[in-house]
Amino acid sequence: MIELSLIGIGTGNPRHLTLQAIDAMRSADLILIPLKGAQKDDLAGLRRRICADHCAPDCQVIEFPLPVRDASHADYRQGVDDxxxxxxxxxxxxxxxYLPEGGKLAFLIWGDPSLYDSTLRIAERLTAHLPLQTQVIPGITAIQALCAAHAIPLNTIGAPVHVTTGRNLRDHGWPAESDSVVVMLDGSCSFQTLPPKDLYIWWGGFVGMPEQILLKGPLAEIGSRIIETRAQARAAHGWIMDIYLLRRV
Known part of the structure; x- marks a missing residue:
């Protein structure tokens, strides 16, 4: 039996860890750290530091190369499934x-395992090959970190919030029946596809990390600055994680 813990570690601040997350790390026999290439070594480095601070002495911390998605696949969904x-x-x-006789395995998940993360779907694939028991340790999401950094509420009074991706915003436009939209996984600043009039944006890059960048303002006035700032930050670091909240005003 493999006891799998998917541990949310927040958005880049080691102090985002909950006591529950630390307890799960201390009980793990093996923690696997995926390597996403030299440009994203910062992500593995944070996980290494967290493990050094909180893992038990006999816990194995193993790094492994993460397979790369074929972005040229004609069918996006099939490409992701593959x-x-x-x-x-x-x-x-x-x-x-590393666990041939079974034991406690853990992954440290950026943000929270439930929000735009596929670790749970990948774990489900393992059940065809070995007995698996999974627990999820919740973590601070990028949405929470963005709102905290800007000191704003996520929603307006009594109103819904729509959470989507850059791809969906670009392909389908503004979601109906919502005045507030959170956009994640947007590599192309898809807010450019929207009429900017009467839209306000709160944007954050590297939210929660020492490199954090925050910008806010009417989209018509600040959109181009966000695009430029994002491009500069990505060039400087080799990667960027960003998120933004749009609201009709």
Whole structure:
């Protein structure tokens, strides 16, 4: 039996860890750290520091190369499914090598495992190959960190909030029946596709990390500045994680 803990670690601040997360780390026999290439070594580095601070002395901390998604696949959904299959096989290889008799395995998940993260879907693929019991330790999401950084409420009084991706915003426009939209996983600043009139934006890059960048203002006035700032930050670091909240005003 593999006891799998998916531990939300927040958005880049080691102090985002909950006591529950620390307890789960201390009880783990094996923690796997995915490597996403030299440009994103900061992400692995944060996980290494967290493990050094909180893992038990006998816990194995193993790094492994994460398979790369084929972005040229004609069918986006099929491409993602194929990628997840490859990641599950990579996990399985590590488990068979380092936990051949079973035990407690943990992954440190950026943000929270429930929000635009596919670790739970990948874990489900393992059930065909080995007995698996999964627990989720919640973490601070990028949405929470963005609102905290800007000191704003997520919603207006009694109103809904729509959470979506840059791809969906670009392809389908402003969601109906919502005055507030959170956009995640947006590599192309898809707010450019919207008529900017009467829209206010709160944007954050590297939210929660020492490199945090925050910008806010009417979209018509600040949109181009966000695009320029994002491009500069990505060039400087080799990667960027950003998120923004749009609201009709």
């Amino acid at each position: 990628w997840h299959d490859a990641i599950a096989q990579a996990w399985l290889g590590q488990i068979r090598q």
